[in-house]
Amino acid sequence: MAIALEELLKLKPEEMVKHDETPSIEALREKKQLYYDDVKVGMELPKYIKRYSIVHFQRWSITMENTHRLHYDYPHAINHDKLPGVLFHGSWRMSLIAKWLKDWALPEGWFWKAKWQVREMVVPGEVTILWGRVVDKKVADGIGLVEVEFGIKNQDGVEGCPGSGVVALPVRGGKGVPYPFVAPKV
Amino acid sequence: MARYIAIGEAPGLTEAQFRERFNEVKKWRFDKRSWVVKAYCVLGEGKVVIECETPEKGQFEEWLKKTGWKVNGVYGVNLIHEAGSIWPV
Numbered sequence: 549m550a551i552a553l554e555e556l557l558k559l560k561p562e563e564m565v566k567h568d569e570t571p572s573i574e575a576l577r578e579k580k581q582l583y584y585d586d587v588k589v590g591m592e593l594p595k596y597i598k599r600y601s602i603v604h605f606q607r608w609s610i611t612m613e614n615t616h617r618l619h620y621d622y623p624h625a626i627n628h629d630k631l632p633g634v635l636f637h638g639s640w641r642m643s644l645i646a647k648w649l650k651d652w653a654l655p656e657g658w659f660w661k662a663k664w665q666v667r668e669m670v671v672p673g674e675v676t677i678l679w680g681r682v683v684d685k686k687v688a689d690g691i692g693l694v695e696v697e698f699g700i701k702n703q704d705g706v707e708g709c710p711g712s713g714v715v716a717l718p719v720r721g722g723k724g725v726p727y728p729f730v731a732p733k734v
Numbered sequence: 735m736a737r738y739i740a741i742g743e744a745p746g747l748t749e750a751q752f753r754e755r756f757n758e759v760k761k762w763r764f765d766k767r768s769w770v771v772k773a774y775c776v777l778g779e780g781k782v783v784i785e786c787e788t789p790e791k792g793q794f795e796e797w798l799k800k801t802g803w804k805v806n807g808v809y810g811v812n813l814i815h816e817a818g819s820i821w822p823v
Contacts, residue, residue, distance in 0.1 A: 561758075623816045623817060623819065623821070626771055626787070627814055627816065627819075627821035627823075628821060630735040630787060632763050632769040632771075632787070671759075671763075673759070674759055702759070703758075703759065704759065704760055
């Protein structure tokens with residue numbers, strides 16, 4: 549049983565990361581479908597809990613060909629930009645959120661849409677907790693639409709990425725989620 | 735934002751105590767706009783040098799009080815040399 553967010557935030561950082569629920573590639577390949585019928589308002593999504601180092605930040609900068617020095621050049625970040633360290637990327641948060649919601653919807657569901665804000669300065673060594681909770685659900689055109697609120701909290705519970713989104717899930721015994729996805733009229 | 739440096743004394747300070755002082759993010763980022771950039775410790779001789787970025791010198795002084803270390807002076811920094819680069823503050 550996954551730990552609840554409120555309980556997780558009571559733990560020490562080194563204990564928090566032990567509760568990371570990021571699935572392996574193999575687990576995703578074999579993932580059983582989550583149906584709309586099984587989703588309840590208030591249920592939490594799997595939490596992806598990480599503690600990134602500056603090496604991870606550099607890897608993302610290289611991947612994105614993002615040469616902005618505040619993400620990898622420590623002397624420049626602290627002395628020129630007056631930051632507490634090199635910073636976790638906004639574009640990385642965006643990518644993590646998209647992957648996380650996609651993972652949750654696999655294999656027949658679809659991450660439809662989401663919006664969020666990038667707040668707070670996250671430096672290497674901080675814990676990032678990608679969390680989410682179902683806040684509403686309804687069926688439109690035979691497709692199960694699940695609304696979630698989510699964010700990325702640090703080890704102190706400070707929210708750095710408040711957002712919300714909609715995931716389309718198949719209804720058990722229903723017509724399924726079309727591929728490619730066609731947004732239903734809501 | 736401004737950079738300050740404090741020079742002080744912490745007789746008997748141990749490595750464990752020094753680590754304890756900084757082992758949580760909120761301990762060194764003690765305010766949304768204030769953080770300890772670097773801290774130097776001379777074990778045995780009980781000397782400490784602390785570098786802090788903050789808009790208010792008073793916030794740094796408050797943090798220093800909590801350490802229990804004897805602070806001989808807190809100074810505003812104008813220039814920093816780091817790995818061949820000079821950074822005006």
